[in-house]
Amino acid sequence: MGNTVSNVIKKYNGDETRLMDILMDIQSELGYLSDWTIEQIAKALDVPKVSVEQTVSFYHFFTKEPRGKYTIYLNNGALAFFHGRDEVAQAFEEAAGCKFGSVTKDGLIGLFDTACIGMSDQEPAAIINEEVFTCLSPEKAMAIIAGMRAGKTVDEIKGAKFGDGQNSNPLIQSMVNNNIMKRGEVVFADYKPGSGIKKAVGMSSNEIIQLVKSSYVRGRGGAGFPTGMKWEVAKKAHGDVKYIFCNADEGEPGTFKDRVILTEFPYLVFEGMAVAGYAVGAKYGILYLRNEYRYLRKYLENILEQMRDENLLGTFIGGKQGFNFDIKIQFGAGAYVCGEESALIESAEGKRGEPRDRPPFPVEKGYLQKPTVVNNVETLCSVVRILINGSEWYNKLGTKESKGTKVISVSGDCAKPGIYEIEWGFTVNDILKMVEASDTQAVQVGGPSGSCIAPNEFPRELSYEDLATGGSLIIIGRKRDLLKDVVLNFTEFFRDESCGSCVPCRALSGMSKVILERIIEGRGTEKDVASFNKWHSIMRKNRCGLGQTALNPIVTTIKNFPEIYKNKIKGKDDRFCPSFDLEKAVADYDAATAEAR
Amino acid sequence: MTKKIVATASLAGCFGCHMSFLDIDERLFDLIEIVEFDKSPIDDIKTFTRQCDIGLIEGGCCNDENVHNLIEFRKHCNVLVSLGECAIMGGLPSLRNWIPLKECLDEAYLNGPTVADCNEKKIIPCDPDIPKILDKVYPCHEVVKIDYFLPGCPPRADLIWNALYALATGNKLDMPYEVFKFD
Numbered sequence: 001m002g003n004t005v006s007n008v009i010k011k012y013n014g015d016e017t018r019l020m021d022i023l024m025d026i027q028s029e030l031g032y033l034s035d036w037t038i039e040q041i042a043k044a045l046d047v048p049k050v051s052v053e054q055t056v057s058f059y060h061f062f063t064k065e066p067r068g069k070y071t072i073y074l075n076n077g078a079l080a081f082f083h084g085r086d087e088v089a090q091a092f093e094e095a096a097g098c099k100f101g102s103v104t105k106d107g108l109i110g111l112f113d114t115a116c117i118g119m120s121d122q123e124p125a126a127i128i129n130e131e132v133f134t135c136l137s138p139e140k141a142m143a144i145i146a147g148m149r150a151g152k153t154v155d156e157i158k159g160a161k162f163g164d165g166q167n168s169n170p171l172i173q174s175m176v177n178n179n180i181m182k183r184g185e186v187v188f189a190d191y192k193p194g195s196g197i198k199k200a201v202g203m204s205s206n207e208i209i210q211l212v213k214s215s216y217v218r219g220r221g222g223a224g225f226p227t228g229m230k231w232e233v234a235k236k237a238h239g240d241v242k243y244i245f246c247n248a249d250e251g252e253p254g255t256f257k258d259r260v261i262l263t264e265f266p267y268l269v270f271e272g273m274a275v276a277g278y279a280v281g282a283k284y285g286i287l288y289l290r291n292e293y294r295y296l297r298k299y300l301e302n303i304l305e306q307m308r309d310e311n312l313l314g315t316f317i318g319g320k321q322g323f324n325f326d327i328k329i330q331f332g333a334g335a336y337v338c339g340e341e342s343a344l345i346e347s348a349e350g351k352r353g354e355p356r357d358r359p360p361f362p363v364e365k366g367y368l369q370k371p372t373v374v375n376n377v378e379t380l381c382s383v384v385r386i387l388i389n390g391s392e393w394y395n396k397l398g399t400k401e402s403k404g405t406k407v408i409s410v411s412g413d414c415a416k417p418g419i420y421e422i423e424w425g426f427t428v429n430d431i432l433k434m435v436e437a438s439d440t441q442a443v444q445v446g447g448p449s450g451s452c453i454a455p456n457e458f459p460r461e462l463s464y465e466d467l468a469t470g471g472s473l474i475i476i477g478r479k480r481d482l483l484k485d486v487v488l489n490f491t492e493f494f495r496d497e498s499c500g501s502c503v504p505c506r507a508l509s510g511m512s513k514v515i516l517e518r519i520i521e522g523r524g525t526e527k528d529v530a531s532f533n534k535w536h537s538i539m540r541k542n543r544c545g546l547g548q549t550a551l552n553p554i555v556t557t558i559k560n561f562p563e564i565y566k567n568k569i570k571g572k573d574d575r576f577c578p579s580f581d582l583e584k585a586v587a588d589y590d591a592a593t594a595e596a597r
Numbered sequence: 598m599t600k601k602i603v604a605t606a607s608l609a610g611c612f613g614c615h616m617s618f619l620d621i622d623e624r625l626f627d628l629i630e631i632v633e634f635d636k637s638p639i640d641d642i643k644t645f646t647r648q649c650d651i652g653l654i655e656g657g658c659c660n661d662e663n664v665h666n667l668i669e670f671r672k673h674c675n676v677l678v679s680l681g682e683c684a685i686m687g688g689l690p691s692l693r694n695w696i697p698l699k700e701c702l703d704e705a706y707l708n709g710p711t712v713a714d715c716n717e718k719k720i721i722p723c724d725p726d727i728p729k730i731l732d733k734v735y736p737c738h739e740v741v742k743i744d745y746f747l748p749g750c751p752p753r754a755d756l757i758w759n760a761l762y763a764l765a766t767g768n769k770l771d772m773p774y775e776v777f778k779f780d
Contacts, residue, residue: 527742575671575742585731586661588698593723 004029005040016045017368019055019350020333023062024291032063058352058499060114060334061291068103068110070148073127074136077116077253078489079411079474080124084137088124091138095145109148115336115493116253117292120411120474121179121418129154130294132176134163166263171299178260179418182434184405185397187261187268187381188421194312196271196384200278201318203387208279209235212383215391216403221247221339221376222446222470223545227383230373234280234363237371242282244273244325245367245374248289249344251336252447253493254472257407258377259293260419265381266303267312270327272380274313275387276373277325285327286367288344291334300329336497340544341374342366343499354499355544378407378471398424402463406471410435412444413477428458428467437475442482442561444474448490449549451556452482483520483564487553491516494550504538505547511535512551518579519565525574529565532558600630601650601765604674605637608663609690609734610656613751614681615639618653620754628758631765636673645673651764652677654743657687658735660728671741676764679743680757682750684736691734698732748777 008025012018022041027033033041033056042049056062061073074080074089093099096109103110119125122134131154133144147157155173162168163177180188200208213228234242246269250258262269273285289296304327307313317323330348332338338347342356345367366372375383382404386394397404402424411417414437422431428443444452445462446469453460453467460467476486495509512532518524536551558565572578607615615638621628634640635649652674658664671677682688693701706712706721737743747760756776763770 576668577738577740577742580664580735580740582661582664585664585733585735586729588732589702589723589729592699592702593721596720596723 002040005037005044009041009044014045016047016051017349019045019052020331020347022350023052023056024331024333027062031069032066034064038064054352055350058335059291059332062333066103066107066110067112069108070129070154071110071112072144073112073114073117074100075115075117075119075123075125076113076489077120077123077493078486079116079120079254081485081489082412082480083123085124087138088136088141091141092145095142109145114292114334115497116251116255118250118256118259118290119176120254120256120409120472122177123411127292128157131155131158132174132292132295133158134175134177166299169299171302172263172296174295176259176263176295178263180260180264181410181416181418182420182422184407184421184423186385186394186405186421187265187378187407188419189385191265191268193267194271194310196268196387197274197312197318199387200275201320201323205235205279205281208275208387211386211391212279215382215386215394216401217379217382217386217394218402218464219376220378220382220406220471222252222449222468224464224468227375227379230363230375231276231279233361234282234371234373237364239371241284241368241370242277242280243367243370243372244276244280244282244285245341245344245348245372246273246285246287246377246380247339247341247344247374248287248293248377249332249339250377251290251339251497252449252470252472253490254409254411254444254447254474255470256409256411257419257471259296261377261381261407262289262293262296262300266300267307268381268384269377270304270307271312272375272382272384273327274317274325275383276375276380278317278323280371280373282371282373283324283326285325286348287327287329288332288338288348289329290332290338294331297329297331304329335499336493337499337544337546340546343544344374345372352499354501355546357543399461399463399465401465406462406469408462408469409472410475411472412475413437413440413480414475422462424463425461427461428453428473431462431473432458432475435475437477439478440475441478441480442476442486442557444472444476444486444553445469447472447474448493448553449545451552452476452486452560453556454560457560482557482561483516483568487557488513488516488520490553491550494546494553497546498550499546502542502544502547504535505542505550508535508539509547509550512554516554519568522568523572523578523581524569525572525578526569527574528579529558529569600633602635602647603632603637603651603653603761603765604635604645604649604670605639605653605680606655606666606670607638608654608656608666608684608737609659610681610683610688612638612655614655614684614749614757617681617749617751617754618757621758622754624758628761632761645669647673649674650676651761653680653761654678654684654737655680656683657690657737658731658740659690660730662728664731664735664740667737667740676744677737677741678745678747678760678764679737680747681752682748684743685738685746685748687734687736688750691736694733698730702730749779752777 042052098104100111124136125134165178218224315324335353338344338353343353347353362372408420414435416435498505498509500506536555636645652670679685
């Protein structure tokens with residue numbers, strides 16, 4: 001064991017900022033990170049044990065206990081439950097003979113929950129030893145466990161039926177499907193690898209920044225910051241070294257567009273990073289990829305290798321003097337908050353993914369305190385297209401303030417879930433028609449951190465000026481219990497994913513869950529509902545977007561579906577807290593004294 | 598001006614808040630000019646005789662009798678005030694909240710050094726006449742609605758006087774920082 005630790009650390013030159021990779025490599029060798037292992041790592045890196053411990057404890061996929069030879073991480077997001085997660089989970093438990101959150105006695109199989117794994121259009125889905133299993137059913141669950149008992153490899157259990165497009169590529173061979181239902185002109189149009197870089201080398205870095213600015217392209221991760229402006233600031237920022245990050249940590253439940261883009265158009269993304277590097281004067285690029293998409297690793301690394309061979313990465317790119325750029329892939333380890341750019345940078349430095357105080361912004365002091373641009377996968381694709389087709393072409397697409405297209409991940413109660421690339425300006429109604437949804441109760445726009453809208457708002461259009469979205473639409477049919485199936489699930493999600501740094505987020509996300517459950521049980525009062533709105537304004541003071549939006553599932557439904565709350569609290573006298581249950585409170589005493597009675 | 602009716606109680610508390618109340622000293626004479634007491638340890642009236650304007654609750658709820666008492670106060674008092682740390686947050690008694698009730702009872706009646714040898718029949722007291730212990734100590738506002746909270750362990754006499762005076766006369770509460778600053 002000692003050898004494993006020292007070998008891995010040697011591989012990363014004892015660099016403590018590579019702690020994420022070090023931990024992941026050691027864990028994949030040893031199965032888990034014991035106290036002893038953590039101590040060895042700390043010694044070898046010459047850092048306090050707690051520095052290693054705090055990173056290990058932060059991420060879902062690091063574990064201090066063995067999680068079985070086969071580890072099943074079954075998504076517990078709302079969409080999984082929409083499509084029969086309960087039955088699948090039960091089948092896994094019965095077949096394996098252990099409950100979720102534990103490992104079988106023989107140490108063979110571990111069953112664990114995990115947050116949305118980016119497969120919302122093919123749920124229920126699970127990750128088993130880094131392989132993704134989609135569209136699970138109780139029968140499939142039983143077959144999977146039987147395969148494990150028979151000693152099959154995960155590849156054998158997975159079978160040979162692979163998904164569409166590049167998912168069947170020999171380097172991926174996954175059952176995941178792209179489900180690209182509508183291709184637009186920007187991201188999903190045909191692309192000849194290398195054409196972006198070819199165009200870039202004919203331009204100066206200033207020309208590129210001006211072009212990107214004149215296209216008015218805005219960040220596609222959700223915040224919508226103008227990309228050209230970000231690049232310009234980064235270019236002007238002082239720093240001997242600068243970095244380009246591509247944010248592929250899409251953890252927002254219901255979002256899976258970046259997975260599909262990276263599967264089908266990796267060149268477009270990587271060239272976008274190189275172009276960004278050229279424009280701002282950065283030589284290093286890092287693709288921060290969520291651990292859930294680790295099954296794409298070999299494929300993406302091979303593409304990077306090909307690009308080096310084709311002189312699209314490396315030195316003198318495209319024959320241009322001074323155009324030097326290379327990309328490495330940094331994996332996360334399961335933490336939604338790392339989608340926030342400064343948390344992502346912290347994580348890439350091997351630390352807990354806690355958002356930083358800003359300013360300074362990453363463009364001035366980012367990765368390793370150097371100027372850093374963080375762009376979303378889709379943003380980088382858009383930039384390459386703009387380079388090739390020009391900003392005038394781009395400006396013709398979309399609306400006045402929202403140029404271009406948006407790739408939307410559609411999931412939930414509709415006939416055609418999947419990926420849709422639409423021009424900005426489509427209304428929710430347009431989309432519902434396109435995806436063949438009927439009897440829709442509500443639409444969750446932009447994932448749990450966005451808003452849940454009612455039919456009277458379906459005529460609204462998707463755009464930065466009206467309904468902004470990072471790209472997810474979850475369609476909620478009338479048969480769903482909105483409070484229990486959706487709002488409670490999202491609230492639990494935020495409670496689990498809060499990094500705990502800001503007090504309002506840490507405390508109120510947990511309390512909200514307790515009170516929401518109370519309301520659902522019929523023990524809530526008007527005051528409980530009112531307190532959510534009060535807390536929401538306190539939450540705005542949190543440091544990052546997670547904390548600021550963690551109550552959105554509740555407050556947007558209070559606003560748009562007031563009747564579902566009213567029905568639950570009707571007739572409750574809040575002078576006598578209906579939440580207090582005397583019978584329950586004396587039950588322990590009754591049990592302790594049952595014999596004497 | 599008609600006098601306001603005040604009721605007070607000590608639930609799972611130590612009577613320290615009531616002691617602090619008495620610390621308003623000679624202002625007690627001013628107080629009885631503006632209020633009259635109903636159910637309270639101060640005049641030893643055991644049951645409510647009428648609807649009251651103001652109720653002061655010391656202590657949280659550690660047993661079912663506390664709960665019934667508190668509910669009676671809520672029914673009979675137009676304004677209900679949590680007086681002191683135990684009423685507001687459970688206070689010292691709530692230190693047991695981290696320990697399962699069964700363990701507490703076992704330690705207190707079966708295994709503790711002062712009882713282990715003499716409780717031969719291993720009896721945990723239980724009789725219709727004695728209150729049932731709750732699974733944990735609850736602050737008052739988790740059992741009934743509380744209108745105001747006066748912090749402190751105990752709240753300072755000045756704070757209690759100022760608050761009662763304000764509630765009784767309808768004047769604005771004079772609450773200088775010093776009366777609730779503890780560090």
